[in-house]
Amino acid sequence: MTHFDVASAAVEAALAAGARYADARVMHRRYESMTARNGDIEELGQNESAGIGVRALVGSGWGFFAVPDLADAAARAAGEQAAAIAAASATVAGPAADLVPVPAESGSWSSECLIDPLSVALSDKGDLLVGATDEARRHGADLAEGLYQIWDTTKWFVSSEGHRIDQHIRECGAGISATVIGEGETQRRSYPSYRGQYGTRGWELVNELDLGAHAGRIADEARALLSAPLCPAGNTSLILGSEQMALQIHESVGHAIELDRILGWEAAYAGTSWLNLAELGRLRYGSDLMNIVIDPSVPGGLGSFGYDDEGTPATARYAVRNGQWVGVLAGRDSAATAGLDYAGSVRSDGWARLPMVRMTNVGLEPGPHTLEEIIASTDDGIYMDNNRSWSIDDKRLNFQFGCEIAWEVKDGKLGRMLRNPTYTGIGPVFWQSMDMLSSEIVPWGTPNCGKGQPGQVGHTGHPAAPARFTDVRVGVRG
């Protein structure tokens, strides 16, 4: 029996049990991670997970059931269970549920991978992390940490509308950090970001990072931060590096344009959105420089796929164009509820979880400047990079972000290093103050986006470039 057969059996059983629509995903995933601390391997884990998740729509109620068993009988039972759960949803029923129509796709897709990350010798991977953390220790880090993660996922999707899609997605990435302990506080520097940079690529991504070459520098910077002056408090011009910009996009744009949040479906937990559908196509989100694209087809982006977990092919579309809000991240049911005609952003973090609206790759189009030009044209400001803390309200408006490092900018030049930099603002006010944007795009990957109940961890991509914002409040402290 093929995995398609198993998924088909589950769908058939759900339909026979009363579902008017059903889909099933068989997934198999291998995950490997290694952590190192101060020149020693701390932990190596290799996990394998396989199972089937079935989604059924009965009347206007959804049900989902998952089992780690790929036998025909188990799949059929899962389909029946999904339909029974959907029927129970009618106890507290909502409006009629519909799905925006999509063609019944049959297809196969694989992410590009030059070096299979699971085929790289564990000893080589260990040497990489041990060497880099050893180097950071030699440069004065009290705590040097390294990490890599690998996901190798295959999935087979079948729907009652005729979808039949298989995908093979390989993702990996790595990073290092150096922490120094002072009398009253700690300072940390990371490369390329805390817990690493990731993509739907092979081990070539990790090789390109060249972790060892940066280990000494981040330790030196962390040590220097301990005695650096505090980031001053007040309003100023703020220049953000591309890694912090990725976080800024993720938190204050990506989550805000999730249609399930806009519709109130996440109100009790992840929250809602300050965006109102009645203003789609008319609302000014940011300055004219702000062009945000939802694009799951970005080669190597961590949010890339061939089809989402409802079988909708990867398609690029604008979320914000020339500063105006024009698009959302949607699924087939949320789009139908909202009266939109597109979906394509529904994903699940494994066979045991319900697919839901998630970011794919949500990022900036390049601007006309360079970081060098931005700094050169700033008389008085602060340049921050590498995220250290992030907090934003449940409407995705009021944010406060902290970075690992900052420098003052005076008369077009970088000046002193500053410690404990933070900045705060209101999303649309902040984005409307963006007056310079670099063309130096980096496709940052975020492998730890939490959402949903039960919780799911999403993998998202964020092409981002350095940018300047005016009159931003910085230096918020406890």
Add this chain to the structure above:
Amino acid sequence: MIDELASQVLDFVKAATGGAAEAEVVVERQALALTRFANSYIHQNVADTATVVRLRLHIDGRTAAGTTTLTDPGALRDLVERTVSAARLCPPDKSWPGLTPPAAALTTGTVDEAIVAATPADRAARVHDFVAAAQGLTTAGYCRTRHKRVAFANSAGQYVEGASTDVALDGIARTPSSDGVARRAGSRLSDVDGSVLGARAAAKALAAVDPVELPPGRYEVVLEPTAVHDVLRCLAVYGFNGKAVGERRSFAVVGEAQMDPSVNLVDDPVFAGAIGIPFDIEGTPKRRVEMVSGGVTTAVAHDRRTATEAGTSSTGHAAADSQSGPAPMSLRLTPSTPDGAEPPSEVDGPAADSSVAALVAGVSRGVLVTDHWYTRVLDPRTLVMTGLTRNGVWLIEDGQVVWPVRNMRFTQSYPQAMAPGAVLGIGSHAVPMPATYEDSSFIAPALRLASWNFTGGASG
């Protein structure tokens, strides 16, 4: 069945290594069901059953771990073979602490047959009650039931088995300008009452209509149990964490008076009715551990590795994610009245119950905070956190709630907020709170604190 799986894996390890490996196996079987509602109807309704087998082994001085959700003999042999291969390719593990020796667990855990047998209709009924009690307001939230069975076996002869059930009901009621929340966890299905929680959430939302902005600054606060839950979680994860202490990233110093003398913090995963498995992932039996007694830090949580480094013994707090370190995830702030006292009653107005209202009555000017949201660490050593209020905030004057306040951002060191002299009152009763990110079972009373640093209003 789970015991057989654990034994089977140990046998496979012995066969593959000739008995040369130290091995530990955890088999966890979980049935999880969650009925989620929004806009006052059930929009997501899910369930899954999963078995996860975890193997960690140490051979020739090297350590590796792996898991699988596949439980047929072939898959289990694959798990053993790849974990043995991985260990042999790893660099030496110089701080391997050895296996847990045989030791009986203090309990087998709390199991409520009503949760084991709970159906989608049972969960939907509780959601229905919440929605119906919300006075016509828009509602959202979830009802979750979970039954977990875990077996642990290692090659040193330790074998323990335990089980746990839990239920959680967590929801908000909404008006166009306000939200109100009510949530509760329990080890018995009867611990959650949709009607009570729905009515409480609605009362809060209605009392929070048209909030006004309060200037940032330091205010006396009453944190409701829903907000104190966040404080306990952050103290546990970042503070009383043996790894963070060993790395000097934590504020916690055993023997120092770091909190107000009224503060007693106990990690108690083994009381009758406790939620959770009564041993950790290394097979160490869990026990009651006093973390803070009379304001003095008395212990931090350890797994076998951090305990060895600290020259002490494991407190039974090993977790699957060892990078985060061992944390006391069953932490309880001891309430001001003894166990067995009359439970608090529902009250008019925004306070969650009479226990909260009693603290509010003592405040001349301050802020009542229902819930925290999106709290993150600015500095782990001082545990300065930033986050926002959520689901209802009010100004208190002369012991009365006077008007609702818009959500505010705070930037505050949690230990400093509970420092000697800073705690003005602790609620009379503690409430079990639903786990959010991790497996946890925090039990929180309300807390009246002398000063809380609000660093921004809704406008930035």
